[in-house]
Amino acid sequence: GNSVTQMEGPVTLSEEAFLTINCTYTATGYPSLFWYVQYPGEGLQLLLKATKADDKGSNKGFEATYRKETTSFHLEKGSVQVSDSAVYFCALGLNFNKFYFGSGTKLNVKP
Amino acid sequence: DSGVTQTPKHLITATGQRVTLRCSPRSGDLSVYWYQQSLDQGLQFLIQYYNGEERAKGNILERFSAQQFPDLHSELNLSSLELGDSALYFCASSPGDRSTEAFFGQGTRLTVV
Numbered sequence: 001g002n003s004v005t006q007m008e009g010p011v012t013l014s015e016e017a018f019l020t021i022n023c024t025y026t027a028t029g030y031p032s033l034f035w036y037v038q039y040p041g042e043g044l045q046l047l048l049k050a051t052k053a054d055d056k057g058s059n060k061g062f063e064a065t066y067r068k069e070t071t072s073f074h075l076e077k078g079s080v081q082v083s084d085s086a087v088y089f090c091a092l093g094l095n096f097n098k099f100y101f102g103s104g105t106k107l108n109v110k111p
Numbered sequence: 112d113s114g115v116t117q118t119p120k121h122l123i124t125a126t127g128q129r130v131t132l133r134c135s136p137r138s139g140d141l142s143v144y145w146y147q148q149s150l151d152q153g154l155q156f157l158i159q160y161y162n163g164e165e166r167a168k169g170n171i172l173e174r175f176s177a178q179q180f181p182d183l184h185s186e187l188n189l190s191s192l193e194l195g196d197s198a199l200y201f202c203a204s205s206p207g208d209r210s211t212e213a214f215f216g217q218g219t220r221l222t223v224v
Contacts, residue, residue, distance in 0.1 A: 034212065043113060043201055043215035044154075089154065098167050099144070099213060101154040 002027050006090045006102035013080055013109050021075040021105045023064075023090035031092040033057075033066050033073040038087045038104070047075075047088070080109045114138065115216035117202050123222045129190040132219045136183055136204030142166070143185040144205070144213055145177055149198040160185055161208040192223045 007022040025031065032051045036044040048057030053068035062077045073090060090102040114137035124130055136143050145157040147170075156169035160179035171177075174192075179185040189196060199220050203213035 036215075041217075043115070043217040044203075045113065045215070046212050049212060093212075098156055098159065098169065100156070101146075103153040 002031075002092065002094060002100050004090050004092055004100050004102035006088075006105050008103070009087075009106040011105060011107050013107070015082055015109055015111050016079045017109075019075070019077040019080045019084075019107070021088055021090075021107070023073045023075065023102060025071050025073065025090075025092050025100075027071075027092055027094060029094050031094050033064070034091040034093065034099070035062070035064055035073070035075050036089040036091060036101075038089065040086070044089060080107070082109045082111050085109045113214040113216065115202055115204050115214050117200075117216035117219050119219060120217065121220050121222075123224060124192060126192055126194060126223055128192050128223075129188065130192065130221065132187040132189070132200055132202075132221075134185045134187070134202030134204075134216060136185070136202075137214055140204035140206050140214070141183065142205045142208050142213075143179055143183070144203040145171075145185070145187050146201040146203065147198045148201060148218070152198075154201075157187070159208075166208050189221070194223050197221055197223045 034049045035047040037047045048059040050057040050066035056065045087104045116135040141162045144159045148154045157171040159167040177187045199218045201218045203215045205213045
């Protein structure tokens with residue numbers, strides 16, 4: 001089947017620390033991979049995406065590389081800010097009409 | 112602002128009742144997706160409509176139904192509500208039926224008491 005597994009949170013970091021949120025997937029086809037972010041009280045916003053193996057998605061200092069050999073799409077940021085505190089969802093899209101989401105990882109960044 | 116509008120933002124209702132959630136997609140988007148986000152189940156895909164037709168179905172209960180109207184807005188109808196239906200319901204839209212990303216609304220928080 002199709003599914004996404006991401007590391008459980010919450011993840012608590014100090015400002016300017018390095019962030020990694022792990023995400024692995026299983027898919028029956030050739031998915032596109034996404035990271036969405038949800039700030040408190042808001043909907044999900046697309047953070048970055050990668051549509052094929054070895055693609056790197058990047059946005060706002062966040063990066064993730066589509067690794068087909070390890071079926072992974074880990075999210076990284078070199079220096080987090082307090083404003084990055086949110087819930088992060090890894091997702092895969094198959095045939096682009098159905099998205100499968102991970103359970104979400106809450107990130108708390110302390111000043 | 113994603114351009115996707117959901118109403119109402121909050122809804123409190125009693126068990127056994129029926130409610131309707133409304134979604135207006137981004138201008139020009141033909142696909143609408145409905146998701147349920149609950150604490151124990153995470154974010155679950157319910158159903159997708161494309162240009163008025165049902166295109167994909169996920170874990171949607173028989174008590175739930177949806178439709179997309181000619182003006183492309185969509186409604187999700189939840190009936191015979193149970194306490195376990197309390198959740199955040201998101202609508203998302205995308206340009207086509209095979210789009211590379213979806214744009215989410217801010218959600219409707221449903222509380223069943």
